[in-house]
Amino acid sequence: MPIFNFTTLGCKVNQYESEAIAQYLTENGWSAARSKENADLFIINTCVVTQKASMQSRQAVRKAIRSNPNACIVVTGCYAQIEPDEIKKINGVHYIIGHADKHTIPEKMISRMAKHIPLPEFGPLLMWSDISQEPEFRSMPVTGFANRTRPFIKIQDGCDSFCTYCIVPYTRGRSRSMPLEKVLDNIKLLKRSGYREVVLSGIHLGHYGLDLVLPTTLTGLLKQIKFLRPIDRVRLSSIEPTELTEDIIKIVAESDIFCHHFHIPLQSGDDLILKRMHRHYSRSFFRDMVIRIHEMIPDAAIGVDTLIGFPGETEKAFENTYSLIEKLPVTYLHVFPFSGRKGTPANSYPDKVPSQVIKDRCLKMREMGNNKKMEFYKKLIGKKVQLLIEGTRSRSTGHLKGITSNYVPVFVSGKDNLKNHIVQARIDKVYGNEAVFGRLL
Numbered sequence: 001m002p003i004f005n006f007t008t009l010g011c012k013v014n015q016y017e018s019e020a021i022a023q024y025l026t027e028n029g030w031s032a033a034r035s036k037e038n039a040d041l042f043i044i045n046t047c048v049v050t051q052k053a054s055m056q057s058r059q060a061v062r063k064a065i066r067s068n069p070n071a072c073i074v075v076t077g078c079y080a081q082i083e084p085d086e087i088k089k090i091n092g093v094h095y096i097i098g099h100a101d102k103h104t105i106p107e108k109m110i111s112r113m114a115k116h117i118p119l120p121e122f123g124p125l126l127m128w129s130d131i132s133q134e135p136e137f138r139s140m141p142v143t144g145f146a147n148r149t150r151p152f153i154k155i156q157d158g159c160d161s162f163c164t165y166c167i168v169p170y171t172r173g174r175s176r177s178m179p180l181e182k183v184l185d186n187i188k189l190l191k192r193s194g195y196r197e198v199v200l201s202g203i204h205l206g207h208y209g210l211d212l213v214l215p216t217t218l219t220g221l222l223k224q225i226k227f228l229r230p231i232d233r234v235r236l237s238s239i240e241p242t243e244l245t246e247d248i249i250k251i252v253a254e255s256d257i258f259c260h261h262f263h264i265p266l267q268s269g270d271d272l273i274l275k276r277m278h279r280h281y282s283r284s285f286f287r288d289m290v291i292r293i294h295e296m297i298p299d300a301a302i303g304v305d306t307l308i309g310f311p312g313e314t315e316k317a318f319e320n321t322y323s324l325i326e327k328l329p330v331t332y333l334h335v336f337p338f339s340g341r342k343g344t345p346a347n348s349y350p351d352k353v354p355s356q357v358i359k360d361r362c363l364k365m366r367e368m369g370n371n372k373k374m375e376f377y378k379k380l381i382g383k384k385v386q387l388l389i390e391g392t393r394s395r396s397t398g399h400l401k402g403i404t405s406n407y408v409p410v411f412v413s414g415k416d417n418l419k420n421h422i423v424q425a426r427i428d429k430v431y432g433n434e435a436v437f438g439r440l441l
């Protein structure tokens with residue numbers, strides 16, 4: 001039985017695609033490697049979103065080659081799409097496969113094995129095409145995730161926005177969506193496999209449906225989900241401020257199927273920086289939106305992405321971001337340092353911010369994020385919550401871990417048969433921003 005090993009870097013969409021490929025291989029008689037040395041096939045699903053991600057992608061490829069020099073090495077993902085020539089320089093890579101051909105990886109590998117096709121000897125075989133010409137959404141259905149209680153569904157790919165710092169539109173092409181009926185079918189498939197919650201994911205989720213032959217919107221999809229209730233819980237992944245409309249907030253507020261959780265990429269709270277980023281909203285727009293969410297769904301978790309140290313970010317501009325978030329009912333922060341990407345406009349902008357200044361500002365933001373999370377957690381003490389119990393216990397305490405609708409991990413004592421069930425609990429104790437403990441009801 002041939003054995004494969006996966007290394008996945010980057011976003012939920014990459015993770016989803018890895019899972020889809022792994023599942024196809026498994027269904028066709030392959031098994032996942034227990035130790036890397038035994039693998040016949042290594043697939044490295046790379047990321048390019050920051051310089052660090054590109055470096056880690058190259059490291060992962062080299063590590064795979066070292067693990068078993070006789071194995072077949074396949075490199076795919078965003079780094080393979082953007083920098084195939086860099087990967088070619090790494091001795092020992094056999095296939096470089098861009099996004100347009102990613103879905104063909106399992107079939108190619110299965111037939112290569114079955115027909116005893118030898119590995120390419122003189123440099124890697126390149127399967128790559130211009131992703132901007134990719135005409136439609138490629139479905140890669142997944143019926144289960146090996147290590148996840150809450151699986152993702154990739155319902156949208158690509159992005160048409162071209163924010164000046166972002167490499168993603170060049171790596172994933174234009175926005176393309178899974179037809180609405182297929183999304184519903186995929187959710188039902190996961191429900192039949194025993195899952196209770198799905199996370200709707202995409203590169204630019206708010207553009208869902210606009211490209212379809214029968215165009216629809218994310219709002220249209222959510223209305224269908226609200227009506228049909230194909231699964232117990234549905235969570236939205238990251239959604240742009242301008243696309244998190246009043247209608248969407250209302251649908252989430254009115255139906256218990258949707259998790260009270262929004263993740264919003266703000267990036268900067270300074271109007272001038274937002275303009276330079278080509279982000280089409282203002283700090284006041286963002287402020288009003290967060291306040292509206294809080295008024296309509298007081299217990300909602302509101303996570304915010306910030307991009308710190310964009311070229312031209314003065315001390316005042318940074319303070320504008322800091323003070324905007326500080327005053328808002330934001331629950332947690334994801335803080336990213338600016339990292340220039342070759343081929344994006346911002347990479348050649350002048351007035352770069354020194355790296356130490358970026359580090360200091362990130363630290364300050366992260367401290368605020370931790371405090372905000374702690375305050376959010378503290379307000380839960382004594383409250384009744386619904387938890388989806390995950391499949392593994394906490395290694396340090398042995399407790400079961402459940403996730404609330406508003407994205408709080410809660411530890412409870414209980415038996416294994418509660419795993420993958422939605423249970424009620426009351427929050428007892430909170431330890432800083434680290435741990436929340438509850439009691440089953």
Ligand code: SF4
Nearest residue numbers: 159161162163166168
């Ligand atoms: S909206 Fe902007 S940041 Fe998000 S993927 Fe598109 S270009 Fe990148």
